[in-house]
Amino acid sequence: MHSPLERLIIREKPALALLAVEEMEPAYAALVAKRIDSTYPHTSSILSQLEDFGLLRARPEGRVRYLQLTDRGKEVANALRDLYRLLQEPKEQWKSLERLRSIVASNSGQPFCLGPLRRDLAKLRSGGDEEIRLAARELDGLIVAALRR
Numbered sequence: 115m116h117s118p119l120e121r122l123i124i125r126e127k128p129a130l131a132l133l134a135v136e137e138m139e140p141a142y143a144a145l146v147a148k149r150i151d152s153t154y155p156h157t158s159s160i161l162s163q164l165e166d167f168g169l170l171r172a173r174p175e176g177r178v179r180y181l182q183l184t185d186r187g188k189e190v191a192n193a194l195r196d197l198y199r200l201l202q203e204p205k206e207q208w209k210s211l212e213r214l215r216s217i218v219a220s221n222s223g224q225p226f227c228l229g230p231l232r233r234d235l236a237k238l239r240s241g242g243d244e245e246i247r248l249a250a251r252e253l254d255g256l257i258v259a260a261l262r263r
Contacts, residue, residue, distance in 0.1 A: 119167045127152050128160045129194050132183070135161075135170055136191045141181040199237065207246050211238055215253060218260075228257045 122128050130150040135141045138149065147157035161181060164170050169187035172179040183191060214231055221227055235257070238250035 122160075122163055122167070123190065123194070127156065128164065131157060131160045132164060132169060132187065132191050133194060135164075135181045136183050136188065142178050143181070146181070199240075204243055204246060207238060210234065211246060211249055211253070218253060218256060228260055232257055 116124075123132070127150055131146050131152075134146045134149040138145060143158050143161055144154060146161065147154045150157065152160075161170065161172075164187070165172055168184055169190055170181050170183050172181055174180075214234055217231060218228060232254055235250045235254045239247050239254065
């Protein structure tokens with residue numbers, strides 16, 4: 115049997131709410147509701163549950179309650195992000211890799227613009243299947259070589 119926290123976090127809106135709080139600065143219920151395409155009352159209820167489970171804390175300031183993840187909330191958000199990355203279809207990962215390849219191919223003469231692409235490649239190297247990881251590693255090597263020139 116799953117714990118109440120497991121049942122909560124596996125649902126779409128609570129997971130999205132937790133990730134939204136992490137990504138937004140400042141975060142408060144109305145903004146989170148808009149971001150996750152949910153009603154304010156439903157989002158408020160979700161956020162209260164997340165707070166009850168110790169995943170976030172609210173800091174009242176006037177009429178607004180600013181939200182911030184706890185250390186445990188950050189760990190859960192990172193785990194959710196990793197899970198979403200694992201669940202991403204390989205087809206989408208290949209599309210992303212091809213897009214990066216075309217950028218690298220069309221960017222001759224300005225290698226300094228290629229550095230930021232390495233972050234996207236790092237995501238592909240850390241997840242996906244072995245073929246995608248190898249292709250991403252190879253493309254990253256090309257970028258590193260271009261940056262050294």
